[in-house]
Amino acid sequence: MPTQARIVILVDLDYFFAQLEELRNPSLEGKPVVVGMYSGRTETSGAVSTSNYLARKYNVKSGIPLFLAQKRLEGTDAVFLPVDYDYYQQVSDNIMSILRKYSDNLEQAGIDEAYLDVTKKACNNYKDAEALVQEMKATVKREVGVTFSVGIGPNKLIAKIASDIHKPDGVTVVGPEQVEGFLSPMSVDVLLGVGKKTVAKMSELGIKTVGDLAKYDVQRLVEVFGKVLGVYFHNAANGVDNEPVEEAGEAESIGRMGTLKENTRDLAVIMEKIDQQIEEIYKEYSTKNLSYRLVGISAVMTNLSGKSRSKTLEKPAKDKETIHKAAQELFEKYLGESDLEIRRVGVRVGSFIKEERQQQQLIKFFKT
DNA sequence: GTATGCTTTCGGC
DNA sequence: TTACGGCCGAAAGCATAC
Numbered sequence: 363m364p365t366q367a368r369i370v371i372l373v374d375l376d377y378f379f380a381q382l383e384e385l386r387n388p389s390l391e392g393k394p395v396v397v398g399m400y401s402g403r404t405e406t407s408g409a410v411s412t413s414n415y416l417a418r419k420y421n422v423k424s425g426i427p428l429f430l431a432q433k434r435l436e437g438t439d440a441v442f443l444p445v446d447y448d449y450y451q452q453v454s455d456n457i458m459s460i461l462r463k464y465s466d467n468l469e470q471a472g473i474d475e476a477y478l479d480v481t482k483k484a485c486n487n488y489k490d491a492e493a494l495v496q497e498m499k500a501t502v503k504r505e506v507g508v509t510f511s512v513g514i515g516p517n518k519l520i521a522k523i524a525s526d527i528h529k530p531d532g533v534t535v536v537g538p539e540q541v542e543g544f545l546s547p548m549s550v551d552v553l554l555g556v557g558k559k560t561v562a563k564m565s566e567l568g569i570k571t572v573g574d575l576a577k578y579d580v581q582r583l584v585e586v587f588g589k590v591l592g593v594y595f596h597n598a599a600n601g602v603d604n605e606p607v608e609e610a611g612e613a614e615s616i617g618r619m620g621t622l623k624e625n626t627r628d629l630a631v632i633m634e635k636i637d638q639q640i641e642e643i644y645k646e647y648s649t650k651n652l653s654y655r656l657v658g659i660s661a662v663m664t665n666l667s668g669k670s671r672s673k674t675l676e677k678p679a680k681d682k683e684t685i686h687k688a689a690q691e692l693f694e695k696y697l698g699e700s701d702l703e704i705r706r707v708g709v710r711v712g713s714f715i716k717e718e719r720q721q722q723q724l725i726k727f728f729k730t
Numbered sequence: 731g732t733a734t735g736c737t738t739t740c741g742g743c
Numbered sequence: 744t745t746a747c748g749g750c751c752g753a754a755a756g757c758a759t760a761c
Contacts, residue, residue, distance in 0.1 A: 378743095399748045409748045412743085424743065427747035445748095472743060472751085557740075557754055588732070619749050658737090666747065670738060708749080 367538070369491045370607060371478040372513045372521040373461060373498075376530035378474035379412040379450055383443050385507045394420060394440035398428045401621035406432060411445050415530065457506055464498050467607045477518050479607035488514065488537050495533055516541065519603035523552055541601035546573030553598045555591070563587075575599035615656070616646050617710025625664050625703040629693060632707055636689050639709050644682050647711060653678035654711035657688035661696065662706035671696055678715045685711060 375381070379397040384390045394417035400408040406429045413422045413431070417440065422431045428442070454473045462468045465478035484491035495512050502508055509531040513524030516538045524534040524544070536544045550556050550564055550572055567586065569575050576599035584592030597603065618639035626632065636659070647654065658672030671692045675684070689709050 401748065404746090407747070411748075425748085429746050433746095474743075555753075559755065590733085614752070617750070621748075656736090660738095662748095668739080672737060674736070706748080710751095 366481075367486065368479060368481045368516060369484050369486065369488065370515055370517050370521045371465075371480055371491065371495065372471075372518070372525040373476050373478065373510050374512070374525045374529075375454070375457065375474040375508060375510045377412055377414050378454075379445060380414040380417070381508060382450055382453055383441075384414065385453075386449075390441055392416075394422065394435055394438055396422060396428075396431050396435070396440060396442045397445055398431070398442055400428070400444050403621060403623070407621075453506060453508070457502055457508060460502055460505065461498060464494055467609075469607045469609055471610075477521065477607045488535060492533065492535060499531075499533075516601070517603040518605050518607065519554070519598060520544070520601060523548070542576075545599070545601055546571060546576065548572045550575055550599075553595070555594065555598075560587075572599050612650065612652065612714060612716075614714070615658075615710050615712030616643050617658070617660075617708055617712075618642050619660065619706060619708030621706045622704065625705050627697060627701075627703055629690070629697065632693055632704065633686070633690055635707055636693075636709050637686060639707075640682050640685050640689070643685070643709065643711060647714070648680065652714040652716065653680040654685075655679075655713040655715060656711060657685055657692070658710045658712070659689050659692045659696070660708040660710075661693075661704045663700075663702040664705050665702065666705070667702075669696065669700070672710075674713065685709065 380395045383395055383397060395414040396417050397411045397413070398408050399411050408428045410422060410424055410426050410428060410431050412424055417431075417435065420434045420438070422434050432442070450473060458468065458470060458476060461476055461478060464483060465480050466482045467479040469477040471477060480491055480494055484494050491514050495514065499510070499512075502510065511525055511529045511531060512533045513521040513526070513536070514534070515521040515524050515536045520536050520541055524536045527534040548571060550569060551561050552572065556564070563586065564570075564575065567578070567582075569578055575595060578596075580592065580596045583595055586592065587595060620635060620639060622631070622635055654675075655678045656672055656674050658670060660668060660670040662668045673688060673692065675688070
């Protein structure tokens with residue numbers, strides 16, 4: 363059965379955190395704005411979360427150390443602010459609820475992105491879709507004060523790639539008949555699932571661009587990458603993507619990570635931090651009525667190299683103590699394997715099982 | 731050989 | 744001069760199962 367033609371939109375809120383800081387403090391406009399995560403170790407210990415476009419001109423972008431950002435912006439009237447996640451979440455929720463009204467279906471992809479299926483709302487017509495987008499933009503700008511960039515295409519794959527073309531406050535339309543010309547000159551790594559290793563592997567086969575991949579023999583792709591991946595690569599390269607736009611389910615894992623006051627190898631010091639993190643994680647999964655089957659830890663060493671360990675429990679659990687015990691075991695084992703000092707630690711739970719399902723299993727058990 | 735599941739690392743935001 | 748977050752899901756790399 364052929365899949366019905368769709369019109370899919372990706373909305374990407376422009377330099378979101380920094381834009382919101384400008385929004386609530388208009389005196390920031392015209393200045394480089396850097397929103398940073400401060401670890402609390404020293405005055406400038408931390409990293410850049412987001413910066414506005416003016417700051418980006420000084421090569422200050424997401425992920426770089428804050429001290430480096432400061433150095434690059436020396437002599438300017440740059441403003442540095444700490445992240446205010448609750449505020450950003452609130453505005454994001456607000457925008458998403460507006461966007462929902464303009465779509466048949468909306469799928470959030472992080473705090474600042476959403477896919478919208480607008481096939482019906484736009485009467486299956488790209489001109490209407492563009493008009494719809496202009497209306498959305500005007501409404502969000504008027505009611506919230508925020509701008510965003512948009513990609514419009516026949517599926518999520520094309521919408522996402524298109525949204526990156528014109529930023530900020532841009533709109534890029536790629537209709538079905540333009541897909542081939544749009545995709546074929548691009549590097550294969552624009553495709554989801556094509557990472558460094560796969561790029562190298564494809565390069566050996568003489569595949570550099572999406573166009574190369576699109577005309578490569580499917581049978582051969584299947585031989586090299588396996589049935590699932592081979593077919594997927596072939597379809598994606600040809601602009602074919604049938605992934606539906608649907609509201610995301612529960613998170614697959616919940617975790618916390620944090621920087622220690624001082625580097626250490628002391629298990630007690632580590633577990634003190636971990637216990638704080640377990641408290642926060644517990645609040646989150648218990649209100650959602652989830653049981654976990656996986657407990658994992660992660661550690662970042664003094665030299666900033668990272669390690670993680672995890673274990674799957676024999677049976678699901680929902681209490682805090684099981685996390686503590688498993689995390690302690692994992693750290694004990696890890697400290698035995700490495701002699702580096704630890705800088706940051708984290709803990710997470712995952713492989714969730716919903717309460718209802720457990721009850722069903724229990725009922726099934728009693729019936730037999 | 732291909733699929734599946736588990737674990738660790740990678741990388742985007 | 745030294746310097747450096749906190750998430751998450753995807754990818755990768757195995758081991759085992761079919």
